[in-house]
Amino acid sequence: MAELVPPHGGGDLKPLLAPAGERADALAYAASLRQVALTSREVSDLFMLGMGAYTPLSGFMGEADWRGVSVDMKLENGVFWPIPITLSASADVAGAISIGDSVALTDGESGEVLGVLEVAEKYAIDKALECTQVYRTTDQSHPGVQKVMEQGEVNLAGPVVVLSEGHFPETYKELYLRPEQSRAMFIERGWSRVAAFQTRNPMHRSHEYLAKIAIEVTDGVFIHQVLGALKPGDIPAEVRTNAIQAMIDNYFVPGTVIQAGYPIEMRYGGPREALIHALIRQNFGCSHLIVGRDHAGVGDFYGPYDAQDIFDELWDGALRTVPLKIGITFFCRKCDGMATEKTCPHGPDDRITISGTRQREMLSSDADIPTEFSRPEVVAVLKDYYSGL
Numbered sequence: 001m002a003e004l005v006p007p008h009g010g011g012d013l014k015p016l017l018a019p020a021g022e023r024a025d026a027l028a029y030a031a032s033l034r035q036v037a038l039t040s041r042e043v044s045d046l047f048m049l050g051m052g053a054y055t056p057l058s059g060f061m062g063e064a065d066w067r068g069v070s071v072d073m074k075l076e077n078g079v080f081w082p083i084p085i086t087l088s089a090s091a092d093v094a095g096a097i098s099i100g101d102s103v104a105l106t107d108g109e110s111g112e113v114l115g116v117l118e119v120a121e122k123y124a125i126d127k128a129l130e131c132t133q134v135y136r137t138t139d140q141s142h143p144g145v146q147k148v149m150e151q152g153e154v155n156l157a158g159p160v161v162v163l164s165e166g167h168f169p170e171t172y173k174e175l176y177l178r179p180e181q182s183r184a185m186f187i188e189r190g191w192s193r194v195a196a197f198q199t200r201n202p203m204h205r206s207h208e209y210l211a212k213i214a215i216e217v218t219d220g221v222f223i224h225q226v227l228g229a230l231k232p233g234d235i236p237a238e239v240r241t242n243a244i245q246a247m248i249d250n251y252f253v254p255g256t257v258i259q260a261g262y263p264i265e266m267r268y269g270g271p272r273e274a275l276i277h278a279l280i281r282q283n284f285g286c287s288h289l290i291v292g293r294d295h296a297g298v299g300d301f302y303g304p305y306d307a308q309d310i311f312d313e314l315w316d317g318a319l320r321t322v323p324l325k326i327g328i329t330f331f332c333r334k335c336d337g338m339a340t341e342k343t344c345p346h347g348p349d350d351r352i353t354i355s356g357t358r359q360r361e362m363l364s365s366d367a368d369i370p371t372e373f374s375r376p377e378v379v380a381v382l383k384d385y386y387s388g389l
């Protein structure tokens with residue numbers, strides 16, 4: 001039987017979602033508790049805890065874990081963890097809560113009760129320290145930094161029980177896979193070496209090539225989409241999914257690709273985020289994570305290969321899932337095919353690249369997108385979306 005990488009932390013998967021049969025009673029109990037409203041990032045983290053993607057965490061981090069993770073990429077118990085998973089509240093809200101209290105966690109936008117936190121600790125953090133260590137900047141034009149700087153003054157920590165996964169299971173249906181489910185699918189197909197491809201965009205030829213390089217050296221690729229909140233102007237998940245499916249159906253060998261999505265919200269933390277993407281994929285059963293150029297970066301905050309290099313700084317045993325480091329991919333006219341910086345000796349003039357801004361212009365007009373850049377089946381899905389805007 002196929003052996004997959006074990007969940008992170010050395011034990012079993014740890015989904016914190018209450019069993020379906022217990023949720024109604026637990027929600028009735030939660031309705032009687034004091035409420036703490038979560039930001040969209042905190043909601044996405046709660047869903048990640050619920051599905052077991054953050055195994056072995058049992059809830060939101062306390063101060064020792066927050067500090068260890070920020071500074072040394074380690075939980076207090078020594079287990080590798082690269083980005084703090086914390087919950088904040090205003091001083092007023094936190095002041096009314098005592099250690100040992102159970103509080104209801106609600107979606108700050110919809111008001112829906114999503115879970116219960118047993119408050120074990122309340123603490124204030126040095127936000128600049130977290131930003132400097134994790135994001136390598138305190139510049140508030142960085143969207144991840146901005147969210148840390150805007151969060152409440154007090155962190156609430158302790159174990160959580162998750163009582164809802166929000167709209168995700170209903171909205172995304174078969175796309176929404178929990179780690180337990182992806183592992184079962186890999187085993188059913190006899191896969192043990194699985195490469196995860198993280199995306200928040202439709203896939204053009206360059207991304208298709210990345211995925212195909214991965215398939216050459218593994219059993220299959222897990223195209224794993226970000227379903228959490230995105231930046232304004234990003235293409236909605238359902239359009240992306242259809243565009244990616246058009247590519248899979250027409251250009252991949254059947255049985256070599258699984259498309260799925262998960263509820264994370266991007267922090268745009270570049271290198272540190274690449275590490276947590278790998279950790280999460282270990283929980284989903286993936287042995288490899290494709291790490292391309294400027295993975296999870298934003299603007300010019302990170303060097304193009306920082307997110308690849310950071311894996312070399314980890315200690316032995318920190319993480320079982322390893323990066324598949326691949327450079328920038330493109331179609332080269334002189335090579336007359338897809339290539340990377342490592343395999344193509346020609347210059348930028350021979351390579352077909354189209355900026356994101358230019359793509360949007362071309363997709364919203366009648367402009368022809370070269371087949372060397374994007375597959376016509378993919379372009380058709382995207383043009384249909386842009387024409388409706």
Ligand SMILES: [Zn+2]
Nearest residue numbers: 332335344346
């Ligand atoms: Zn070339």
